[in-house]
Amino acid sequence: MRVIAGKAKRLQLKTPTGMDTRPTTDRIKETLFNMIQDELYDIHFLDLFSGSGGIGIEALSRGAKKAVFVEQNRNAAAIIRENLQYTHLAEQADVMNCTALSAISMLQGREKFHVVFMDPPYSKDLEKEVLRAATFKEILEDKALVIVEADLETHLSEEDMVGYRLLKEKIYKTNKHIFLEKL
Numbered sequence: 001m002r003v004i005a006g007k008a009k010r011l012q013l014k015t016p017t018g019m020d021t022r023p024t025t026d027r028i029k030e031t032l033f034n035m036i037q038d039e040l041y042d043i044h045f046l047d048l049f050s051g052s053g054g055i056g057i058e059a060l061s062r063g064a065k066k067a068v069f070v071e072q073n074r075n076a077a078a079i080i081r082e083n084l085q086y087t088h089l090a091e092q093a094d095v096m097n098c099t100a101l102s103a104i105s106m107l108q109g110r111e112k113f114h115v116v117f118m119d120p121p122y123s124k125d126l127e128k129e130v131l132r133a134a135t136f137k138e139i140l141e142d143k144a145l146v147i148v149e150a151d152l153e154t155h156l157s158e159e160d161m162v163g164y165r166l167l168k169e170k171i172y173k174t175n176k177h178i179f180l181e182k183l
Contacts, residue, residue, distance in 0.1 A: 001015055003087060005061065006062040006063065008089060009061065013057065014082055016076045023051055024055060028175075035170070040115065041063040043064050043115055044064070044067075045064040045114070045116075046116040047067060047116075048100045049119050049120040053080035053095075054083075055117045055119070056068075057084065057089060059117075067093050068096065068107070068113075070098065077095055080095050100120070100129075100130055104136050105135055111139060113144060114145070116144065116145070117149070122151040127156075128160045131161075131164065147178070147179055147180075151175055
């Protein structure tokens with residue numbers, strides 16, 4: 001896995017060993033960032049369920065002002081820190097080693113985000129828990145972009161979508177990105 005574009009272009013990133021994380025492939029990452037490139041300059045980016053941090057690092061490399069990485073797995077959080085040091089982006093980042101909902105509670109009143117990317121473990125409905133959390137909406141700027149990476153079987157109900165507008169879904173062979181805008 002590597003950084004596709006920007007300040008840290010072509011730098012290889014470490015990934016955690018084992019099956020606990022599922023790094024977004026370079027091809028899907030490139031497609032995603034081509035779609036959101038205009039949204040990134042000088043913004044605050046939240047990378048929930050960060051894994052190795054590849055998505056948030058790509059956002060920083062492409063012009064985001066700051067990124068917060070949230071990863072529950074201690075080993076993966078340590079790898080995110082290593083990747084941030086290696087790419088010289090650590091000063092623009094915070095890494096939180098806790099659950100997504102705990103991080104959202106801690107961020108409430110401290111910070112607001114323009115773009116959020118979440119890639120939770122599939123088939124556990126964690127993205128729905130986050131979207132439904134009132135505290136999550138409070139850490140989002142008006143019209144914030146929320147991107148959910150999910151398996152092809154994931155469908156958001158009207159209840160999951162309260163306070164959001166579905167912008168589009170981008171379907172890949174094995175997964176999809178759901179693009180939402182905070183109302």
